[in-house]
Amino acid sequence: MIHQQSQSLASTAAESTGVEEAMTYAGLVYYEEKRAEDLVTFAVVKDLNALLEFIKKDCPHAERGQNILFRFKDYNGYIELKFDAPQKKPFTGWCIEPHMDSCKFLRCDVDKFGEANYPLPSTCLVSVYGSDDAVPTLHYSVPLDGVADPKTLFIHRSLRTLGLSLPAIPVNPRPLPVLRKREQGLDLVSIKKRVQQVLTKHQAVLSEAFSLSLSSIFNEMAGVGIVSNDSEKSYEAIIKSFKVGMSFMKSSSDLESYCVKFLNGLSKVGGPVALAAETICDEWTEASEGELLFDCLAKRTKNT
The missing domain is CATH 1.10.533 (Death Domain, Fas)
Incomplete structure (x- = not known):
């Protein structure tokens, strides 16, 4: 009887683990113009609708790009964006600069989005710059490591026709002007x-x-x-x-x-x-x- 119960529990655990391992996640790329650069964000979530609602509220002017569905290779593992992969298309004059040394997404962190203390999705930010003599169109591939089936993201940008430059910020700025305004009724x-x-x-x-x-x-x-x-x-x-x-x-x-x-x-x-x-x-x-x-x-x- 005890042996049968053990077999039953093991079977149930295996089925449960199989369901969890087969869980599908969503990845989405979106773009924002930030002065002289494009800010590219790759976000990973379980619930794509929740992510779209977050972007709508937090980044209302963002341009939505590629989205993918994937499964983690290992239940307690992670996925990683590989920015050093060989490229099929030229990217001369373009700079692709991730904001982190290693763009990894732990499954346990991804699962927490939407909980009380985790209002932000798991993201990787990438700055993309194009010089004046860069190839007109960037189509940069970024494979995902740690997924059950091969997946590749693409950063797709076009060179801006108008030259934009960051405004110079003085090394020794003058003292801040003091503006006095009506204080009555101000909370x-x-x-x-x-x-x-x-x-x-x-x-x-x-x-x-x-x-x-x-x-x-x-x-x-x-x-x-x-x-x-x-x-x-x-x-x-x-x-x-x-x-x-x-x-x-x-x-x-x-x-x-x-x-x-x-x-x-x-x-x-x-x-x-x-x-x-x-x-x-x-x-x-x-x-x-x-x-x-x-x-x-x-x-x-x-x-x-």
Whole structure:
């Protein structure tokens, strides 16, 4: 009897494992124009509809690209994007730059999207640049390693006809202008909370971006007084110091200036960090419903 029960349990476990191993996942590529570059995002999820809804809300202007369905080769494994594969088509003049050294997606992490503490899908960000003399069209293949059946993604971009360049950011920007505005009826507590919510929303991507240039970011933050020189050099410590300092801002103009110091410090680092600053700036302006002028102040500082 015990032997039969053991056989039954083993059979049930095998069937369950087989179902889980056969589970189909979705991968989607989408594109966003970020000044002189295209930002390519590859996202992996179990529920494609949930991902499409996320993109609709978080990246309303994104251009949707290729999507695939796949299965993990191993239940406790991962898939990896291979950017060093031989190419069949020329890509002279193009730069394909992943934001991580290794673009791996652990199955256990992918499964968490949508849970209370995991509002963001698993993604890999890739910056794509084309020089003026680049081949007109990029069709770059990126095979997936760790999938049950061979799959290949393609980054497809065309060279922009208008030459775009990043605006120069002065090495020693002038002091931030102080704009005094009507304080009556302004709920600073609520606005500070919304400012923090934007940072929390992008926590995963920001942490990745900070890891690429952590020393430079720390030096910029120390230079404008966001962090002290003896603070810990980590993403968590920098963001915590920013939030603590923000709690002492007693007027809208003080809060504006403090936030723009933070944004300009990130902008001066360049690369993905500068793109993150641009995104945060736009979302802070929207979150404050126009009560604060993050965008105006940031542009004015860059152009001085």
